[in-house]
Amino acid sequence: MRHGKYPFIIGFLAVPVALYVTFVVAAYLQTFYLSVHQWSGLGPMKYVGFDNFVKIWDDELFWKSIWHHGYLLIALPLVTIAIALFFAFLLNVGGGMKGGTTIGVRGSGFYRVVFFFPQLLALAIVAVIFGRVFASDKSGMLNGLMPDSWAPWLFLADKRWAMTCIVVVLIWQAVGFYVVLFSAGMGAIEHEIYEAAALDGATKFTLFFKITLPLLWNTIQVGWVYLGIAAFDAFALVNIMSVDRGGPDGATSVLAMMIYRNTFDYSQAGYASAIGVVLFFLTLTFAALTLRVTRREAV
Amino acid sequence: MSDITTSELDRRTLLRRAAAVGFASVPAVGMLSACVGGGEEDTTEQATGTKSAENPLGIDPKTGIEVIIFDGGLGTKYATDVDIPLYNKKWPESKVTYSATQEVSTVVQPRLNAGDAPDMINNSGSKLMDFGAVVNAGQAQDLTELFAAPSWDIAGKTVADTLVPGAIEQGTYNGKPYAVNYAYTVFGLWYNKALFTKNNWTVPTTWADFTALCDKIKAAGIVPFGYAGANASYYMVRAIMTSAGKIGTEQVLKDIDNLKPGAWKNDAVLKAAEAWAEIGKKYIDKSFLGLKHTEVQLRQNQDKLAFYPCGSWLENEQAKDTPSGFEYSIAPYPSVTTSDQLPAPALNAAAGEIYFVASKGKNPRGGMEYLRGMLSKEAALEFTKLTKSLTVVAGAADGQTISPGLTSANEAVGKAGKDIFMGYLFDTWYKKLDDESRIAANDLMFSDYNAQKFCDRMETAAQKVAADSSVTKFTRS
Numbered sequence: 001m002r003h004g005k006y007p008f009i010i011g012f013l014a015v016p017v018a019l020y021v022t023f024v025v026a027a028y029l030q031t032f033y034l035s036v037h038q039w040s041g042l043g044p045m046k047y048v049g050f051d052n053f054v055k056i057w058d059d060e061l062f063w064k065s066i067w068h069h070g071y072l073l074i075a076l077p078l079v080t081i082a083i084a085l086f087f088a089f090l091l092n093v094g095g096g097m098k099g100g101t102t103i104g105v106r107g108s109g110f111y112r113v114v115f116f117f118p119q120l121l122a123l124a125i126v127a128v129i130f131g132r133v134f135a136s137d138k139s140g141m142l143n144g145l146m147p148d149s150w151a152p153w154l155f156l157a158d159k160r161w162a163m164t165c166i167v168v169v170l171i172w173q174a175v176g177f178y179v180v181l182f183s184a185g186m187g188a189i190e191h192e193i194y195e196a197a198a199l200d201g202a203t204k205f206t207l208f209f210k211i212t213l214p215l216l217w218n219t220i221q222v223g224w225v226y227l228g229i230a231a232f233d234a235f236a237l238v239n240i241m242s243v244d245r246g247g248p249d250g251a252t253s254v255l256a257m258m259i260y261r262n263t264f265d266y267s268q269a270g271y272a273s274a275i276g277v278v279l280f281f282l283t284l285t286f287a288a289l290t291l292r293v294t295r296r297e298a299v
Numbered sequence: 300m301s302d303i304t305t306s307e308l309d310r311r312t313l314l315r316r317a318a319a320v321g322f323a324s325v326p327a328v329g330m331l332s333a334c335v336g337g338g339e340e341d342t343t344e345q346a347t348g349t350k351s352a353e354n355p356l357g358i359d360p361k362t363g364i365e366v367i368i369f370d371g372g373l374g375t376k377y378a379t380d381v382d383i384p385l386y387n388k389k390w391p392e393s394k395v396t397y398s399a400t401q402e403v404s405t406v407v408q409p410r411l412n413a414g415d416a417p418d419m420i421n422n423s424g425s426k427l428m429d430f431g432a433v434v435n436a437g438q439a440q441d442l443t444e445l446f447a448a449p450s451w452d453i454a455g456k457t458v459a460d461t462l463v464p465g466a467i468e469q470g471t472y473n474g475k476p477y478a479v480n481y482a483y484t485v486f487g488l489w490y491n492k493a494l495f496t497k498n499n500w501t502v503p504t505t506w507a508d509f510t511a512l513c514d515k516i517k518a519a520g521i522v523p524f525g526y527a528g529a530n531a532s533y534y535m536v537r538a539i540m541t542s543a544g545k546i547g548t549e550q551v552l553k554d555i556d557n558l559k560p561g562a563w564k565n566d567a568v569l570k571a572a573e574a575w576a577e578i579g580k581k582y583i584d585k586s587f588l589g590l591k592h593t594e595v596q597l598r599q600n601q602d603k604l605a606f607y608p609c610g611s612w613l614e615n616e617q618a619k620d621t622p623s624g625f626e627y628s629i630a631p632y633p634s635v636t637t638s639d640q641l642p643a644p645a646l647n648a649a650a651g652e653i654y655f656v657a658s659k660g661k662n663p664r665g666g667m668e669y670l671r672g673m674l675s676k677e678a679a680l681e682f683t684k685l686t687k688s689l690t691v692v693a694g695a696a697d698g699q700t701i702s703p704g705l706t707s708a709n710e711a712v713g714k715a716g717k718d719i720f721m722g723y724l725f726d727t728w729y730k731k732l733d734d735e736s737r738i739a740a741n742d743l744m745f746s747d748y749n750a751q752k753f754c755d756r757m758e759t760a761a762q763k764v765a766a767d768s769s770v771t772k773f774t775r776s
Contacts, residue, residue, distance in 0.1 A: 038768075038769045040429070040432040040435065040436065040771070041408070041429070041432060042408065042411065042412065042428075042432045042433060042435070042436035042438060043432070043435060043436030043437065043438075044436075048769075134589075135589060136585075136586040136587075136588060136590065137584075137587075137589070137590060137594075138586075139594075143586075152585075152586045154585065154586065154588065154589055155589065156589050157528065157529070157586070157588035157745075159746075243528060243529045243530075243588060243589055243741075244528070244530065244734075244737055244738065244741065247738060247741070248528070248741055248742075248745075248746075249738050249742060250738070261734075264404060264426070265429075265730050265731075265734070266429075266730045266731050267429040267431070267432040267730070268770075270769070271769065
């Protein structure tokens with residue numbers, strides 16, 4: 001059967017590779033090609049070299065968007081991972097020892113399912129729901145909860161807080177997935193280790209920091225990369241929730257939104273592609289950096 | 300014009316669109332490739348026939364046409380029940396292939412690029428194609444012949460003769476007409492006539508009257524003026540621009556459209572912005588910045604908001620939510636100063652809703668003939684009845700009582716007489732400048748009330764567009 005190995009492997013790989021090349025690699029190559037052209041999306045293209053990138057450098061909105069991604073990049077993984085770890089720990093180890101194994105807090109089976117709910121909702125629906133939660137008048141959920149005498153909070157219509165509202169929603173949606181991810185990681189940690197530590201009189205606090213966290217490091221690292229990449233997106237939420245799509249006054253602008261608007265609203269497909277290329281390299285750099293920085297010898 | 304169209308985004312469409320966006324959200328970089336392709340080299344054979352009195356455009360009676368209609372606030376009934384039967388009555392052997400879409404650019408743009416263009420396209424909706432780019436790519440048919448052809452049902456006149464002033468100009472790019480802007484929209488301050496009569500409020504004509512009335516309205520516990528900042532700030536841009544036009548004539552707006560240096564710093568623009576900033580500071584409900592147009596319009600229907608700046612599509616758009624006894628009525632924007640160049644009844648009214656013929660389709664002559672049918676008096680009247688929107692066919696709806704808002708708009712047009720101006724085109728020509736104006740208007744009305752900053756900011760943005768070689772420029776005179 002040995003002589004049939006390669007046809008067998010090729011037969012399996014041909015379709016996925018073809019799909020990947022057509023819909024991912026080819027699309028990227030076209031984007032790179034477009035990024036050095038001036039093109040309206042219709043009609044002929046004109047080669048302009050690096051002009052589009054020079055324009056990006058001078059674009060205030062671009063720097064604003066980069067700033068927002070920076071904010072997302074710090075807030076989103078940090079808060080999400082912290083909350084998810086806390087919940088996962090409670091669900092798996094928080095209940096203490098019973099019959100030689102660690103167990104979660106009471107009702108953890110139920111919470112496990114509940115935490116995962118947000119993940120099941122399409123992002124677009126989440127955005128519409130939170131658009132109502134954050135509505136700037138009394139019809140909004142949060143404003144409705146406040147006393148009548150208070151002036152309504154503007155939330156998304158307030159330049160200072162609009163981006164934070166978006167971050168909150170992203171975190172709300174992401175936490176459930178990472179709870180499950182970390183729970184799985186914690187499940188893989190040997191019970192004996194906890195047992196030994198508990199016998200030595202370790203508190204839950206020590207258990208978490210000295211045992212769970214180090215042994216979960218690889219999983220957290222993966223989560224960090226995922227969330228970091230998600231921080232370079234945020235398109236759907238911004239498009240649906242924000243005032244004037246990326247406003248007020250660019251306060252929620254993100255690169256994907258700029259790409260979309262330049263392509264479809266401003267007929268600047270070349271420029272949009274250049275932003276796409278920048279985004280591509282940003283994401284790539286981020287992933288490479290994180291994996292390098294968080295690399296750690298096995299415990 | 301995009302004004303008519305974005306407004307038609309009702310909540311359901313929003314949800315549907317939101318869902319679509321969700322799917323598209325992940326591969327943001329790759330999506331650009333969806334629109335690659337030149338579309339220069341196609342040589343589709345185009346159908347022609349012999350010209351005659353019966354067939355002034357020389358169509359081939361046996362070749363079919365394909366029409367694509369935007370399925371939005373105007374509905375599609377006017378096409379399926381009026382225009383297509385009208386066309387088929389005259390040309391029974393020319394089969395009309397009809398389809399409707401809510402996403403014109405997604406459906407049509409790839410077909411234009413692929414050289415498989417439909418013949419007549421209704422370019423509208425929030426996903427309309429950038430029409431300047433379509434013209435520039437040579438994809439739109441020059442409609443000079445259509446406008447010179449005899450009218451479908453008004454004897455002795457050409458199509459051009461039957462239209463309101465400015466109708467052709469609206470679709471003219473660098474001297475040639477490429478689009479029929481079919482719907483005729485009147486812009487102004489909308490209010491509930493019943494509410495005003497009940498409270499003995501008279502419609503203001505001067506700015507002093509306007510602010511005095513706003514004080515009274517505020518005292519009555521009603522928000523005097525408001526618009527939706529989240530997605531309808533361009534209604535406010537139009538209000539500011541109209542005031543600027545009334546202060547210093549349409550020339551002010553023409554200079555702005557032509558990207559003339561200093562156009563935005565014109566004293567008329569500054570005065571208009573100052574006057575409106577005061578309204579924003581004193582009379583707007585701050586939470587409107589975060590609301591969508593339908594939410595604010597609903598407030599007006601509930602008599603919680605007195606004046607709303609909008610176009611004449613408003614009444615039809617709100618038809619489902621308007622309680623009985625609510626009577627839509629329109630008032631021209633009050634004069635800002637006592638030395639305004641245009642009188643108080645002067646109005647901004649413009650043709651909108653683009654219908655164009657693809658130049659590289661299979662049957663552009665058939666497409667033009669279809670448009671000639673649409674521009675008949677018969678089709679225009681039916682359109683107005685079905686959509687409660689006036690058309691560019693002059694006087695087609697005269698003597699008809701269709702609805703209070705429409706009657707009011709028709710009357711306002713009559714009162715304004717020669718002082719009707721088409722307004723501005725920079726919003727359709729330069730989308731980026733349009734966006735900047737929306738942001739600047741929101742800032743002016745909701746957060747910093749700084750007229751000078753508004754002018755400076757717009758001037759900078761306009762000059763940036765002027766200096767950008769990648770943006771195709773247009774001019775008007």
